[in-house]
Amino acid sequence: MSRFDVIVVGAGHAGIEAAAASARMGLRTLCVTLRKDRVGHLPCNCSIGGPAKGHIAREVDALDGLMGVATDHTLTHIRRVGTGKGPAVQTVRAHVCKTMYPRWMQERFAKTPNLEVREGQVLTVTKDANGVTGVMIVPSDNPFADPVWVEARSVVLTTGTFLNGLCHEGQNKTVAARSGDQAVFGLATFLTEIGVNLRRFKTGTTPRVKKSSINLTNLETQESEPDAGPFSYIHDQSFPLRELLPCWQTHTCTATHDHLRENLHLSAMYSGEIRGVGPRYCPSVEDKVVRFAGKDSHPIFLEQEEWDSESIYVQGFSTSMPAEVQLDALRTIVGLENVEMIRPGYAVEYDMADPMQLDATLQSKLLPGLYLAGQLNGTSGYEEAAGQGVVAGINAALHASDQEPLIFPRDNSFIGVMVDDLVTKGVEDPYRMLTARAEHRLLLRHDNADARLTEVAREVVACSDQRWARWEMKREAIAAGTDFLMGKSVVPLQSERLGELGTTVIKNRLNWFELLRRAEVTFDTLEELDDEKIDFAGPLRGGSAQLDQEVREQIKLRAIYEGYIQIQERQAAQSRKLDDIRIPADLDYDLIRGMSYESIDKLGRMRPMTVGQASRVSGVRPTDMAILIGHIRG
Numbered sequence: 296m297s298r299f300d301v302i303v304v305g306a307g308h309a310g311i312e313a314a315a316a317s318a319r320m321g322l323r324t325l326c327v328t329l330r331k332d333r334v335g336h337l338p339c340n341c342s343i344g345g346p347a348k349g350h351i352a353r354e355v356d357a358l359d360g361l362m363g364v365a366t367d368h369t370l371t372h373i374r375r376v377g378t379g380k381g382p383a384v385q386t387v388r389a390h391v392c393k394t395m396y397p398r399w400m401q402e403r404f405a406k407t408p409n410l411e412v413r414e415g416q417v418l419t420v421t422k423d424a425n426g427v428t429g430v431m432i433v434p435s436d437n438p439f440a441d442p443v444w445v446e447a448r449s450v451v452l453t454t455g456t457f458l459n460g461l462c463h464e465g466q467n468k469t470v471a472a473r474s475g476d477q478a479v480f481g482l483a484t485f486l487t488e489i490g491v492n493l494r495r496f497k498t499g500t501t502p503r504v505k506k507s508s509i510n511l512t513n514l515e516t517q518e519s520e521p522d523a524g525p526f527s528y529i530h531d532q533s534f535p536l537r538e539l540l541p542c543w544q545t546h547t548c549t550a551t552h553d554h555l556r557e558n559l560h561l562s563a564m565y566s567g568e569i570r571g572v573g574p575r576y577c578p579s580v581e582d583k584v585v586r587f588a589g590k591d592s593h594p595i596f597l598e599q600e601e602w603d604s605e606s607i608y609v610q611g612f613s614t615s616m617p618a619e620v621q622l623d624a625l626r627t628i629v630g631l632e633n634v635e636m637i638r639p640g641y642a643v644e645y646d647m648a649d650p651m652q653l654d655a656t657l658q659s660k661l662l663p664g665l666y667l668a669g670q671l672n673g674t675s676g677y678e679e680a681a682g683q684g685v686v687a688g689i690n691a692a693l694h695a696s697d698q699e700p701l702i703f704p705r706d707n708s709f710i711g712v713m714v715d716d717l718v719t720k721g722v723e724d725p726y727r728m729l730t731a732r733a734e735h736r737l738l739l740r741h742d743n744a745d746a747r748l749t750e751v752a753r754e755v756v757a758c759s760d761q762r763w764a765r766w767e768m769k770r771e772a773i774a775a776g777t778d779f780l781m782g783k784s785v786v787p788l789q790s791e792r793l794g795e796l797g798t799t800v801i802k803n804r805l806n807w808f809e810l811l812r813r814a815e816v817t818f819d820t821l822e823e824l825d826d827e828k829i830d831f832a833g834p835l836r837g838g839s840a841q842l843d844q845e846v847r848e849q850i851k852l853r854a855i856y857e858g859y860i861q862i863q864e865r866q867a868a869q870s871r872k873l874d875d876i877r878i879p880a881d882l883d884y885d886l887i888r889g890m891s892y893e894s895i896d897k898l899g900r901m902r903p904m905t906v907g908q909a910s911r912v913s914g915v916r917p918t919d920m921a922i923l924i925g926h927i928r929g
């Protein structure tokens with residue numbers, strides 16, 4: 296077929312979610328990728344989630360994306376993170392099998408209605424006066440072949456580290472996007488021609504070492520925490536599907552640092568070979584030795600990459616040193632004294648596109664119908680890429696079907712925070728999500744992503760009936776459960792019983808929801824108080840033990856944090872007011888009387904979609920917002 300509604304270029308973590316979302320919405324979707332056997336490939340670590348990344352991955356799941364479901368089906372390890380802190384930062388970090396995860400994605404893609412996956416290289420995007428019209432495709436291994444034109448109303452580019460990719464290991468350079476994948480050039484030329492500012496970014500990965508060559512006896516073992524999962528809301532069957540694997544912790548030492556420092560001139564990064572800007576929050580090991588010179592050691596985690604292989608990912612040791620320097624440095628680390636390297640770490644630099652040239656739906660301001668998502672936009676990480684993929688996929692589908700775009704506000708998701716940061720503030724180095732980036736993070740918790748986003752997905756027909764039914768049941772169970780607890784009360788006469796159950800006496804009548812505000816009071820306490828089994832959404836009610844557990848968790852969290860949540864909801868409503876004021880697309884800022892020249896210049900070039908977005912453009916004066924609103928309202 297040579298006509299589609301939406302074409303997605305790339306089947307990495309952004310491309311997968313973009314194509315799946317568009318196909319879920321019933322649009323004829325084509326996903327073009329250089330290698331079909333690398334759909335869902337994990338070129339770096341084997342982890343999904345972790346601080347803030349876990350929040351995004353959970354949100355992708357709540358939007359009926361694939362990342363969470365694939366994680367549960369290919370899981371090798373899972374642990375809670377942030378447990379010492381409040382619910383706003385708590386999430387999970389999972390490890391997946393790097394063979395099974397892409398295979399699961401490939402099988403899922405193969406049976407997704409409305410979706411065709413084609414192997415090939417997109418050389419360029421075609422356009423006319425109204426916007427994109429399609430793409431030109433050649434065989435992956437022959438960019439000089441006669442291209443085939445495929446028509447579409449929307450095109451989503453998710454090319455990752457592929458544009459002008461250049462890999463570095465010491466002084467060795469390889470023109471490639473990553474180990475085992477070719478670099479591409481045509482699309483970089485196309486983007487430059489339409490006026491996109493391309494810049495060089497860099498990322499890096501660690502050596503892989505042989506498990507059997509590691510002395511694990513002296514290392515701290517980190518066992519999995521099976522009850523930290525499942526990752527996906529719709530994983531109601533037994534969990535985990537297989538017994539989980541541990542990982543191990545060790546540390547670099549001064550000998551490691553000395554060896555790296557002595558050979559710094561051989562590092563591609565420090566010898567000036569690499570022009571690309573690297574990630575501030577995910578530094579290479581040589582970067583850590585230089586930037587944190589006062590530290591004697593840095594943590595190293597040894598993570599099993601696959602179920603059935605010896606390959607160990609040395610988390611915390613990303614590097615672009617020559618292989619022999621890497622090996623010698625590794626052998627200074629406890630447990631790795633006799634380690635054998637399967638393959639060295641390396642760095643890759645690539646072209647990324649300035650995200651400030653995109654609007655809040657990730658559509659290019661330079662070409663209607665063209666969307667960009669993932670590492671191409673200057674982010675780093677599977678989760679960040681997947682989050683953008685959903686946004687771009689949904690909006691590319693809405694564009695192709697002449698429907699209103701969907702904006703994800705900052706106060707409703709980390710995905711909204713990320714997209715707004717990218718298109719409003721831009722990026723100086725690879726953008727990694729941090730919980731501190733969200734001003735309303737108590738509202739954007741790992742546990743309540745479905746409450747915030749599943750209805751959003753349902754409204755644009757991007758949410759399956761299975762997921763919707765589960766959410767509806769959960770929502771009703773939370774409401775009914777809260778009413779039930781508010782209807783039950785405890786009186787001072789029962790204080791002795793309360794004392795026996797490990798909480799303090801009461802002076803006035805309390806309902807059970809108020810009692811639950813006490814950290815030490817649990818549902819077990821309440822069940823014992825009245826000798827009554829509480830079942831909100833268990834199997835007897837057509838739900839599952841997992842669903843009932845989630846309902847309990849939600850009610851307890853709301854009981855404890857109700858006050859704080861209400862404060863943040865009021866603050867969010869305040870900032871939402873400005874985000875609800877749309878700025879006309881053709882507004883002429885030069886005509887706005889009383890606005891500062893700096894704001895006129897910045898807003899005129901950046902062209903924000905809402906007053907809220909305008910207020911976040913750096914250098915724009917808050918006083919100018921009142922003037923802008925006055926002008927819009929006329």
Ligand SMILES: Cc1cc2nc3c(=O)[nH]c(=O)nc-3n(C[C@H](O)[C@H](O)[C@H](O)COP(=O)(O)OP(=O)(O)OC[C@H]3O[C@@H](n4cnc5c(N)ncnc54)[C@H](O)[C@@H]3O)c2cc1C
Binds near residue numbers: 305669
């Ligand atoms: C060496 C390395 C180290 C990394 N280290 C880290 C790290 O430490 N921490 C971290 O968070 N993230 C790291 N990452 C980044 C992480 O892998 C990416 O963030 C993530 O894979 C981005 O997903 P994506 O979908 O944007 O792009 P990718 O996963 O790169 O997928 C790009 C897709 O586009 C396709 N494609 C590209 N050009 C064309 C074309 N012209 N025609 C057809 N198909 C095309 C490719 O075939 C591929 O399917 C690293 C990546 C690499 C390569």
